[in-house]
Amino acid sequence: MKIHKSYRFWLLIIPPLISLSLYFSSLNYFFFQDDFYEILISRVNNFEGFLSLFKFLSNRSSYRPVGLQTYFFTSYSLFGLNPIAFRTITFGLFFISYFLIIKVIKKITGSHQIGFLTASLWVLSAIHFMSLTWIAASWLIIGLFFFLVASLLFLDFSQKERKIYYILSFIFFVLSALSFEFFVSFPLIFGYYCLFIQKKSLWQTVKICSPFLLIIFIYLIFRSQYSYLPNIPEYRVAFNFESLKALFWYILWSFNIPEEFKKQVITFLVVPSRTFVNEFWPLVAKTVVSALLIILLGILLPIFKNLKNHKNINLILIGFGTTWFVTSISPVLILPNHSFSMYLTLASIGIYLIISYLIISFNRVSVIIVIFLIWLFSSFTTISFYRDSSWMIESQNFARQFATQLKSRFPQLPQDAVVFYPLSDKRHIQAVLNQNEIKVIYNNPSISIFYNEADFIEYLKENPTNNIYKF
Numbered sequence: 001m002k003i004h005k006s007y008r009f010w011l012l013i014i015p016p017l018i019s020l021s022l023y024f025s026s027l028n029y030f031f032f033q034d035d036f037y038e039i040l041i042s043r044v045n046n047f048e049g050f051l052s053l054f055k056f057l058s059n060r061s062s063y064r065p066v067g068l069q070t071y072f073f074t075s076y077s078l079f080g081l082n083p084i085a086f087r088t089i090t091f092g093l094f095f096i097s098y099f100l101i102i103k104v105i106k107k108i109t110g111s112h113q114i115g116f117l118t119a120s121l122w123v124l125s126a127i128h129f130m131s132l133t134w135i136a137a138s139w140l141i142i143g144l145f146f147f148l149v150a151s152l153l154f155l156d157f158s159q160k161e162r163k164i165y166y167i168l169s170f171i172f173f174v175l176s177a178l179s180f181e182f183f184v185s186f187p188l189i190f191g192y193y194c195l196f197i198q199k200k201s202l203w204q205t206v207k208i209c210s211p212f213l214l215i216i217f218i219y220l221i222f223r224s225q226y227s228y229l230p231n232i233p234e235y236r237v238a239f240n241f242e243s244l245k246a247l248f249w250y251i252l253w254s255f256n257i258p259e260e261f262k263k264q265v266i267t268f269l270v271v272p273s274r275t276f277v278n279e280f281w282p283l284v285a286k287t288v289v290s291a292l293l294i295i296l297l298g299i300l301l302p303i304f305k306n307l308k309n310h311k312n313i314n315l316i317l318i319g320f321g322t323t324w325f326v327t328s329i330s331p332v333l334i335l336p337n338h339s340f341s342m343y344l345t346l347a348s349i350g351i352y353l354i355i356s357y358l359i360i361s362f363n364r365v366s367v368i369i370v371i372f373l374i375w376l377f378s379s380f381t382t383i384s385f386y387r388d389s390s391w392m393i394e395s396q397n398f399a400r401q402f403a404t405q406l407k408s409r410f411p412q413l414p415q416d417a418v419v420f421y422p423l424s425d426k427r428h429i430q431a432v433l434n435q436n437e438i439k440v441i442y443n444n445p446s447i448s449i450f451y452n453e454a455d456f457i458e459y460l461k462e463n464p465t466n467n468i469y470k471f
Helices: 005-028 034-042 047-052 065-079 083-109 112-123 126-133 139-160 163-177 181-197 202-226 241-254 260-264 274-308 315-333 341-362 365-389 391-409 426-431 436-441 453-462
Strands: 265-267 418-420 448-450 468-470
Touching (some): 005 083, 034 065, 034 436, 083 341, 139 163, 139 181, 274 341, 274 365, 391 436, 418 453
Parallel strands (some): 418 468
8 A cells, every 4th residue: 555755744643633632631631649749759959869869769669760750850840830831741752652653663564554553543542541641640651752762773773783773772771661660571572573573593682682681680679679569459469360351451441442341340351230331331332342343344354355365464573563562561460450551551552563564464445544433433432431530530620629729728838837628538638649739839848738627636736836727
């Protein structure tokens, strides 16, 4: 399928423009929950304080000094408490990643069409709702950006054999390692590429990948020594049948099935509760039928046609896409109770590569257009559902209301002020992250706030003060 050069520019920018329209409302949401914590710990006043952001902390379950702390430090230093500015950076990296995916997949497959279709499915997918809506989840986009730059440079090195590309690839790989945990898939993905696509020897492949493997080894040692997961069921490490069920749902979410479906399943793997189906049957029908049509037209039909015409299917490329998906999602499969569709930011590219290869091999423009429209419809349906029902929307609404009311009632608060703000809903206390939001909006870590009157009175008995402010 040939595309005239005069149309390529317009084709290239259409998917990100549509994606921007799908996610546009996320730009104006307020800070909420972990955003306030990240702002607090990322406030530093000197170079020594900045370097401290890169320390392993025993009270943190993750290590993302570039993807989180540096991002929050930079954004807050430049823009203050402007959530639109924070998200503009995230959106910018998101759309740059779209173009990087095109380049990476084109270098791997030799096909611009496969690269374009893979990136289009990715940028229009509903899996990005949380990472684009919740500022504290931007680390997924940031980590992906560095991962893709490292991938592109690695492919340049593999094809041109210039050491500068290898060195630059390694640097961006390290930045990826400092941004998100999914970087561990890099040597496995590109080890497969060297071994099976470029036909390098096993020794050559190991030699090329060994520096990347060394970084992973060092990272895992430090993580095991200095960072610990919370001792709660959600973060319980295991690899069992629940992990396989999680893998199954990650595959479904890649096809724009809403994340909520997993919570509503009561029997087998895919049968939701009758109450949920009765209330949301249009959503279930639209998204499930769309996913089935994508599987039928984008996977099964091309395979059937190729087999019927005795045309070889590139099993090595399909194996590459499978390796990309499985290795990239594996870091969260060991946490089967902690599964979210946002973790597909990197892994989904592998699935979309397989679908795109099969669609392009079918060589029917009409089929591509139909699949594109179905994909857009299902993505719009799922994102609309998220906008109407996601806990994040309620959380940011209350956090904004909380900040507005406090600043209106108390424009300034002195050092060591004690505030009483009656609040009983645990969801709202979580939205402001207990003590964190008030410390952020007044830029004053000495302020204390209480939501329960009994706790407020008890605190004042032990810590008498005149700096009392009741809402």
